Amino acid sequence: MGREGEVIATLLPQFERLHPDIEVRVQQLPWSAAHQKLLTAFAGEATPDLCQLGNSWIPEFAALEALEPLETSVAGSSVVRSADYFPGIWQTNVVEGRLYGVPWYVDTRLLFYRRDLLAQAGFPSPPRTWSEWRQMLAAIKARVGPDRYSVLLPLNEFEPLLVLALQQPEPLLRDGGRFGNFETPGFRRALEFYREAFTNGWAPPVENTQVPNAWEELGRGYYSFYISGPWSIGEFKRRLPPEEQGSWMTAPMPGPEGPGASLAGGSSLVIFRRSQHKPEAWLLLEFLSSPAVQRRFYDLTGDLPPRRSTWEAPELADDVYTRAFREQLERVKPAPRVPQLERIVTEMRLMAARVVHGDLSIDEGTRELDRTVDAVLAKRRWMLAREAGR
């Protein structure tokens, strides 16, 4: 999919040399159409053998019973060793106790920030806790005045709030993903912090369509903190002029009390249940999972590898920008693993925007969100009850 779909063509000749009897045909999908095309392929019984799948989609395709469980293959494999993978990322592939995918590359969110602006405000290093972060946000806002801000939290992106929520002790769904669990002290704390960022003028109340070039805006100092993922490293390197290159840096997410968790995102490799070539697909999966191939993949795409041993490579271990990601990856948590995840986080984002706008209080917002999410999960409860009765 996307860039990965283009790059894989350069990795495959090596695989085909190792296994001359296997011919690999690649079909590229654009990310924007991938989800729909795969569901259509499932309905039309034309799913591929091996496929890259965004790890938040795995529960959905698992619910369709479209994916081949991989526990036995992994147990017998000398290449794919689960202990070598970052645990939070590995967990995203486990649904109801079964393993449906092997992480291919990882994607988590953390802070991109302006070192120089932070230093001018009197802070030599990035925040480790929310209270340090609050002080910095307030100090920067006091310096830049009414037309500039401290942090960008686009109101149409769910990820920033989801990261703050994942840092809390309570899970976002309760009773095995049967009900919403948003009226907890933890989620309210996250929502409170999120709202505070807007009411104090730390974050501009905008959607990302109004900040079409978030990287250059950080370079211009429109805000000093930006929560984003690994792809932004390349974007900053490419888009900021040379004289601004020294001004930005990455840092792990601060948490409520100390270094905080972030979202375990990324893509996995899955094998479809209907595949006629499962052993061959597994060989290719192993090939793509080996540290040597993952290093080449990183060189080609900048996608961060999910295995600790791959991270020992000097181009990753010694890079000043990826270092924060290496630290963050030890502290990533999967989002709730239910097929309705995307709907749930969308409802969360819509509710949060109304809270920020002042239409709802924290109490009303969390109560309404629990009610909406309970309704979204109604069919799932019925399915689970029926399975239990069988």
Next chain:
Amino acid sequence: MRAGLAGWVFAAPALLVIGAFFFVPVLGAFAVSLTDFDLYALADLRNLRFVGLDNYRELLRSGDFWSALGNTCYFVAAGVPLSIGASLATALLVNSRLTLLPAFFRTVFFAPVVATLVAVALVWRYLLHTRYGLINWGLGGLGLRPIDWLGNPHWAMPAIILFAVWKNFGYNMIIFVAALQSIPEDLYEAAHLDGANGWQEFSRVTLPLLRPTMMLVGVLTVAGYFQLFAEPYVMTEGGPLQSTMSVLYLMYEQGFKWWNLGSASAIAFLLFLIVLAVTALELHFSRRRESA
């Protein structure tokens, strides 16, 4: 009898095509709207439940549907008169004998209709940008404060209406130009001889003779504007605060984002009934006016 049979035989190909590609899918969609067809049902049809009219009941109880319907009605109520007014005004201008290069202006005004929506939406997003946009720059020149067009829930729909009117008025303009050209010149001459001024000529000659065209344009535009989707899809994604969420957009989200095809089909049917009712009302009123 034989003539009747021949008629059916001649009509059969068309009827078959209409049946296969219109009535069968519509009946299928109605059947789906009585079930809770979703992702689980896609996995295994045994997970499908017949729910009767529950989808409809739930929609009529949900705030999302009513607010989407409200937004759509706002768009229709403001957008249709503006759009038809702009079409008529430009048609009169383009058709005027005083206009230089009428063919050139006809082309210019028609250009937005054929321009790719996504491309022009991007341009409009820049025009409407709060800090860098040309429109706010112009407002600033008039001493007005900048407006957060696409970020403020009160201004997003007016911005969408402005964009949609600009995008669509050229089409109706062409229909009006054709109608204006079919009005016989001697009627204007007669009115002129009777001492009618320009406004009287317009209101007593032009408008009455445009009435059938007006009705056609009205029905087409209302039905088209009720199906608001692409403009918010590319400009605002339904936001901010769901203020540009239309009924059709809601259907798209339910159906193709969340795979609740039962609920999405129910929305489609409700929208169909609403458009049918509004069109029937329009026809009723215009007939009454004609007979009056």
